[in-house]
Amino acid sequence: xxxxxxxxxxxxxxxxxxxxxxxxxxxxxxxxxxxxxxxxxxxxxxxxxxxxxxxxxxxxxxxxxxxxxxxxxxxxxxxxxxxxxxxxxxxxxxxxxxxxxxxxxxxxxxxxxxxxxxxxxxxxxxxxxxxxxxxxxxxxxxxxxxxxxxxxxxxxxxxxxxxxxxxxxxxxxxxxxxxxxxxxxxxxxxxxxxxxxxxxxxxxxxxxxxxxxxxxxxxxxxxxxxxxxxxxxxxxxxxxxxxxxxxxxxxxxxxxxxxxxxxxxxxxxxxxxxxxxxxxxxxxxxxxxxxxx
Amino acid sequence: xxxxxxxxxxxxxxxxxxxxxxxxxxxxxxxxxxxxxxxxxxxxxxxxxxxxxxxxxxxxxxxxxxxxxxxxxxxxxxxxxxxxxxxxxxxxxxxxxxxxxxxxxxxxxxxxxxxxxxxxxxxxxxxxxxxxxxxxxxxxxxxxxxxxxxxxxxxxxxxxxxxxxxxxxxxxxxxxxxxxxxxxxxxxxxxxxxxxxxxxxxxxxxxxxxxxxxxxxxxxxxxxxxxxxxxxxxxxxxxxxxxxxxxxxxxxxxxxxxxxxxxxxxxxxxxxxxxxxxxxxxxxxxxxxxxxx
Numbered sequence: 050x051x052x053x054x055x056x057x058x059x060x061x062x063x064x065x066x067x068x069x070x071x072x073x074x075x076x077x078x079x080x081x082x083x084x085x086x087x088x089x090x091x092x093x094x095x096x097x098x099x100x101x102x103x104x105x106x107x108x109x110x111x112x113x114x115x116x117x118x119x120x121x122x123x124x125x126x127x128x129x130x131x132x133x134x135x136x137x138x139x140x141x142x143x144x145x146x147x148x149x150x151x152x153x154x155x156x157x158x159x160x161x162x163x164x165x166x167x168x169x170x171x172x173x174x175x176x177x178x179x180x181x182x183x184x185x186x187x188x189x190x191x192x193x194x195x196x197x198x199x200x201x202x203x204x205x206x207x208x209x210x211x212x213x214x215x216x217x218x219x220x221x222x223x224x225x226x227x228x229x230x231x232x233x234x235x236x237x238x239x240x241x242x243x244x245x246x247x248x249x250x251x252x253x254x255x256x257x258x259x260x261x262x263x264x265x266x267x268x269x270x271x272x273x274x275x276x277x278x279x280x281x282x283x284x285x286x287x288x289x290x291x292x293x294x295x296x297x298x299x300x301x302x303x304x305x306x307x308x309x310x311x312x313x314x315x316x317x318x319x320x321x322x323x324x325x326x327x328x329x330x331x332x333x334x335x336x337x338x339x340x341x342x
Numbered sequence: 343x344x345x346x347x348x349x350x351x352x353x354x355x356x357x358x359x360x361x362x363x364x365x366x367x368x369x370x371x372x373x374x375x376x377x378x379x380x381x382x383x384x385x386x387x388x389x390x391x392x393x394x395x396x397x398x399x400x401x402x403x404x405x406x407x408x409x410x411x412x413x414x415x416x417x418x419x420x421x422x423x424x425x426x427x428x429x430x431x432x433x434x435x436x437x438x439x440x441x442x443x444x445x446x447x448x449x450x451x452x453x454x455x456x457x458x459x460x461x462x463x464x465x466x467x468x469x470x471x472x473x474x475x476x477x478x479x480x481x482x483x484x485x486x487x488x489x490x491x492x493x494x495x496x497x498x499x500x501x502x503x504x505x506x507x508x509x510x511x512x513x514x515x516x517x518x519x520x521x522x523x524x525x526x527x528x529x530x531x532x533x534x535x536x537x538x539x540x541x542x543x544x545x546x547x548x549x550x551x552x553x554x555x556x557x558x559x560x561x562x563x564x565x566x567x568x569x570x571x572x573x574x575x576x577x578x579x580x581x582x583x584x585x586x587x588x589x590x591x592x593x594x595x596x597x598x599x600x601x602x603x604x605x606x607x608x609x610x611x612x613x614x615x616x617x618x619x620x621x622x623x624x625x626x627x628x629x630x631x632x633x634x635x
């Protein structure tokens with residue numbers, strides 16, 4: 050195992066799941082010159098080939114090999130598969146090997162890590178890079194995907210300050226701005242600003258497609274509808290896992306949202322224009338402020 | 343009153359409400375060279391001044407004068423104000439003067455027109471230009487706002503074929519592509535693809551802003567949240583009127599939507615991954631097809 054210097058080199062990095070995030074991370078780390086070798090682990094041979102072709106990874110290995118050879122293992126697959134990954138890694142995990150991840154939910158991944166890794170959970174520093182796009186796969190990867198974007202770190206009590214610093218430096222090397230918050234805060238915030246909007250956007254598309262005059266409706270959509278439903282083009286598998294992985298927080302945010310929607314429904318049914326305008330005003334002002342930020 | 347030749351000149355046009363739509367219409371008609379004079383009617387003196395300044399209108403008049411002098415009157419104010427406009431226009435309406443509108447809802451406007459104008463309702467050819475933007479007011483107006491965009495015409499049984507042709511030519515002159523559908527169809531379609539998304543987008547902003555950790559949440563929003571809520575920056579007054587004006591269709595679409603959302607809620611609560619993925623898949627496929635159109 051290579052000696053790790055947090056400011057300059059992370060040795061051998063294994064990226065597990067070389068989709069948009071994983072392959073972009075490989076490109077970013079190599080562009081930054083902070084790795085000796087990038088190993089790729091994945092389910093899809095064509096995608097691994099693509100990652101090799103664009104230079105996001107240097108070699109394809111299995112998870113056991115990755116655990117044995119890597120200095121840093123990064124889990125970039127859908128969050129529901131992370132428990133199985135921890136199980137495959139655990140028997141081969143070297144004491145100085147660090148693990149981080151790119152999962153959009155943190156509570157469920159941390160629970161899996163603690164249950165599977167036991168005492169070795171101190172080697173896992175959970176992360177969530179806020180980057181992505183409508184396109185999937187290594188073919189959509191780009192070296193600057195993380196540039197200037199936030200990566201949320203949710204360190205465990207078990208992590209040593211040195212290990213947290215190392216993983217912070219690792220994500221900074223990929224171009225991102227690191228912010229540390231608790232996993233509970235993380236899951237509540239992203240349930241509200243990301244997971245719930247995806248759910249609601251999928252629901253509108255499903256509702257329109259299920260209606261009798263679906264074709265008529267779809268032929269009349271404008272820019273507003275397209276903006277609102279853009280995130281409904283996202284990976285169904287990934288968002289299924291996120292909604293289930295962050296179930297408690299998503300349901301809480303959804304129920305708060307449904308209170309507002311049902312209140313609006315009542316205002317419309319009762320023809321209460323001033324009540325409706327008051328709510329719309331508050332929302333409109335907040336949205337305008339958001340663009341002003 | 344000038345003689346109207348549908349293919350070339352609409353004489354004196356009165357635009358009632360010189361906001362983004364009204365002022366852009368004035369600019370478009372003048373650019374196309376199909377009007378002798380554009381009269382402006384409005385509530386806001388600064389906005390009327392602005393419309394004069396950019397040349398969207400040539401003179402400011404009141405509604406009675408507009409009704410007396412114009413060959414074509416175009417109602418471009420929020421739909422809830424249209425009944426009062428018909429009332430002000432009716433006593434002064436010349437037999438050959440045509441009325442059209444730019445309202446986002448049609449059933450309520452048509453009902454108001456029939457109740458107020460009586461037999462003169464045959465002079466009203468309802469329209470809905472599908473154009474707009476996040477910005478309001480004459481200062482945001484542009485001559486090409488309607489260029490290549492659809493204008494939906496919902497002719498009344500009372501309209502003569504000649505009058506329908508005239509108003510079709512009128513909206514075409516402004517640059518738009520005219521499509522004719524019934525007002526019931528129009529209201530159902532736009533409830534689903536425009537009015538409901540606005541309501542849901544306002545609701546999400548209101549829900550986030552109402553939450554205890556609103557500032558934290560708002561500091562973590564990304565591109566997806568911004569896309570989803572972009573339409574929540576729209577005019578609260580206008581959308582209040584639209585939601586109330588198209589109440590029946592909006593509530594129907596909302597209830598269909600809530601069925602899907604509550605079904606998704608149940609799938610999440612019961613950890614039913616395959617059911618959730620099936621729904622997400624259907625939605626994702628439909629949204630991707632939309633971009634392929």
